[in-house]
Amino acid sequence: MxxxxxxxxxxxxxxxxxxxxxxxxxxxxxxxxxxxxxxxxxxxxxxxxxxxxxxxxxxxxxxxxxxxxxxxxFRDTLPLVQRLLAFKTDPAEWLKSPGSWPGALRGALHLxxxxxxxxxxxxxxxxxxxxxxxxxxxxxxxxxxxxxxxxxxxxxxxxxxxxxxxxxxxxxxxxxxxxxxxxxxxxxxxxxxxxxxxxxxxxxxxxxxxxxxxxxxxxxxxxxxxxxxxxxxxxxxxxxxxxxxxxxxxxxxxxxxxxxxxxxxxxxxxxxxxxxxxxxxxxxxxxxxxxxxxxxxxxxxxxxxxxxxxTSVGRPPQEDSVFGAFIHELTGPMIPELVPGVHAVHAVDAAGVHPLLLAIGSERYLPYETLRQPRELLTQANALLGTGQLSLAKYLLIVARQDAPRLNIHDVAAYLRHLLERVDWRRDLHFQTRTSIDTLDYSGPDLHQGSKVVIAAAGPPIRTLSTELPCDLSLPQGFSDPRLVVPGVLAIQAPPATVNRGQADPAVESFCAFFGPEHPIRQIPWVVLVDDSRFTASHLDHFLWVAFTRSDPATDLYGVDAGTKLKHWGCSGPLVLDARLKPHHPAPLEDDPATIKRIEAMAARGGPLHGIM
Structure with a gap:
């Protein structure tokens, strides 16, 4: 009890x-x-x-x-809650475990x-x-x-x-x-x-x-x-x-x-x-x-x-991260029922939860197609963006289970590698502009307003991702310190952002125009412009936080050799994400130094907080 x-x-x-x-x-x-x-x-x-x-x-x-x-x-009730949710997801479970019925019915009385x-x-x-x-x-x-x-x-x-x-x-x-x-x-x-x-x-x-x-x-x-x-x-x-x-x-x-x-x-x-x-x-x-x-x-x-x-909230992970993990543990099995064909979703905590959503779906529309490409994935992506708080996602990345049945959606590095090996930036970017985003997200052109992008990848790999920086990587003036975050993602330190909210940055457009057809940067599919490339590349969580909390897809995605065909935007060279802090962005959270000094003194040997922090 x-x-x-x-x-x-x-x-x-x-x-x-x-x-x-x-x-x-x-x-x-x-x-x-x-x-x-x-x-x-x-x-x-x-x-x-x-x-x-x-x-x-x-x-x-x-x-x-x-x-x-x-x-x-919740040790006394957790098995029952999970069992009841399983019954809702798969009614056949009632037949598989009839011995669970009495306990489930008693538990239901507590509703x-x-x-x-x-x-x-x-x-x-x-x-x-x-x-x-x-x-x-x-x-x-x-x-x-x-x-x-x-x-x-x-x-x-x-x-x-x-x-x-x-x-x-x-x-x-x-x-x-x-x-x-x-x-x-x-x-x-x-x-x-x-x-x-x-x-x-x-x-x-x-x-x-x-x-x-x-x-x-x-x-x-x-x-x-x-x-x-x-x-x-x-x-x-x-x-x-x-x-x-x-x-x-x-x-x-x-x-x-x-x-x-x-x-x-x-x-x-x-x-x-x-x-x-x-x-x-x-x-x-x-x-x-x-x-x-x-x-x-x-x-x-x-x-x-x-x-x-x-509790006290701040940059993830924090105590509310545990809430999210616990909720996913309870509700994860229900996702296939809510969105047919979707096998798993992961709202990435390190990216602030709502900004980045990963999904694994099915690609079954044209099983006879010689080269699989995103079709059913796009139907599933639209359904996810219309489901509860998943609708607040800015970046929805979705891949086909058929291409890697054992892909673990919680291994973000492996997921990114799988996607970047297959994605075609000319075809696989799908935007929603001037839509609602999380109230707490200031990356868009106005409060509550921003954009979304679906990045859907399916089929065999179309590139091999380098695990090292390309040789002779020349950069435009003002851009420096390139660092590989994970295979296929390059962080480059850029000059401070200065443009007004909701406007394209000419400096980033000039950056994209700098690279000729034989430039080695074209070996990297995704380039991210940041304020501090050393920090961004030092840990995957740093990259996820910087890249997806400091950008709005419609405003901040650029591309090398970008163009629009039949109102569909894409690029044949690297995708470029401007993930710098913008003038309209609020300040990152920082502790009060005097407060930290006081509590660290209490945590010293013999102090009242010793041994717990």
Whole structure:
């Protein structure tokens, strides 16, 4: 049976040696987040900060910091959840393992929340300024809730059956919010709360929202789970948590989990937007200040023994990377059902998740064709870009399983090599321009706006990839230090970018025009222009982060001997990607040096943080 509440979870982790109490006073402004990030990178334990400067509530960090610990949290229910998902993917599994039916049916009973008249979460009340004020990065606009569970219901069909529980950024103070009366609610494209908000605006009615913090860990995971539209996250939380979620239902209020640690109740203010941010985000940069909805706070509840769980996001990998891996572990087998012919997908964490999506599909349209080329792959690519949050991908790379049945989609270097051996830049680039991209991605010509490219490769290899730099590799003036990242990918240091947002760069066009028909650079299929080629080529993860977070396909893809034929763009020479930081890009995240110096002193021998970071 899963945990009833977060306190039970903390006790269990402490009993099994997977949690460490930090009893020295630390500040929620920069210090606690910096410690959590360092301990995550070290593969360390969950952390209970018992003395938070200026705050009465303890803070829990790194709860989901390793896959081993995340699986441990749900050890009693994980096999059942996986079995039920397998049944949905392949109904024949019911016939193969009839002995699973009784357990599966009992588990399914946990899907339904149960109504209760009261519970621990409503026993105490406080104010917004009494909550832990976590500030993760120096330029953050204020304190944020980083593991919120934002609950809303359909105005047209109220009740939990038409509810949404999502993890949307919540700013507690700063900017122009009225202290203790207003907080910022940042939700992005393709989020369930947006449907409820649109309904409320259409009917000119206020939208009530509850923000839960804490409770059993299954609630946190449910809030980030990409469930099919129409399946309430509360149902999945009950299944994963091994018990029905107890919901307090009081007249005139939205329900709240009885065992949550905190609940902020309020109403989205109609026709009011206020600046929210900046905030250091999961792409590894600051998301800048923009207008987002405002929540007028009615009440702040908490249980007597409340614990405030948190995380700190930044350039991957971080704790939210474990969320992604865990979700893929649960939902990966369902991909072939969602998109027929697709065998596997991988949203690459090192590239910021949404910017780069790898896929392995099938190429079965013309089995008699002498030389296989992408046909069915393009159908599958379009379907993937219309499926849930996969639609936020900027770069979708897809290859045919028939060409390499054992290709491992999580071996990114091998995948890139397979694709680059087969891709034909004259044929295999397929763009979508002026479309929606991730709100947090600033590479496009405007907020929420950018482009996508599908790179589809199928058939036998058409080139051999060199594992060494070509000899006599001359470059235009200002371009220097060429370095091979992986076979077929060359990073070149370029002058700083200076052009305005959404415009082609004449310097890159001149770079492409420099190379004659016999130039040795033509031995390399993909050239990437960067600010620091040494850093970019030093590790594959560096390349993935630089190349795909700092570029927009329609703006930043160029080519040697490029041209357009029947509105199809391609190039016969190397593809050139401009992955430099542009003037409109936000700054990469950097720790505050003074903060790092303080916590490193605490980590020295004899210090309170020794041995965990």
């Amino acid at each position: 899963g945990y009833r509440n977060l306190t039970d979870c903390v006790r269990d982790l402490e009993r099994t040696g997977q949690l460490r109490r930090i009893d020295v006073e630390l500040d929620g402004e920069l210090e606690i987040a910096a410690v959590q990030r360092r301990v995550f990178q070290a593969g360390g334990p969950a952390l209970l900060f018992t003395r938070v400067k200026g705050c009465a509530f303890p803070m829990l960090g790194n709860l989901f910091g390793t896959m081993q610990r995340t699986r441990f949290l 339904l929340p149960r109504k209760v008249g009261g519970g621990p979460v409503i026993r105490c009340r406080t104010r917004i300024d009494k909550l832990p004020g976590l500030k993760s990065w120096p330029k953050d606009g204020g304190p944020f809730i980083t593991l919120p569970q934002v609950y809303s219901e359909s105005i047209a069909q109220p009740g939990w059956r038409h509810s949404n529980l999502g993890m949307y950024r919540v700013q507690l103070a700063g900017n122009r919010y009225r202290p203790n009366q207003e907080i910022g609610l940042h939700y992005q494209l393709h989020r369930g709360i947006g449907i409820h908000h649109a309904e409320a605006l259409k009917r000119n009615q206020p939208l009530r929202v509850n923000i839960f913090v804490g409770g059993p860990p299954c609630l946190t995971v449910a809030a980030v789970m990409p469930l099919p539209e129409g399946m309430p996250e509360l149902c999945f939380a009950g299944l994963l948590g091994g018990r029905r979620i107890a919901l307090i239902n009081r007249a005139g209020q939205l329900p709240m989990p009885a065992e949550a640690d905190f609940c902020i109740s309020g109403t989205i203010v109609p026709d009011k937007l206020l600046p929210e941010g900046p905030f250091g985000d999961h792409l590894g940069y600051y998301s800048l200040q923009h207008d987002f909805p405002v929540l007028a706070v009615d009440a702040v509840y908490h249980r007597p023994d409340a614990i405030w769980p948190f």
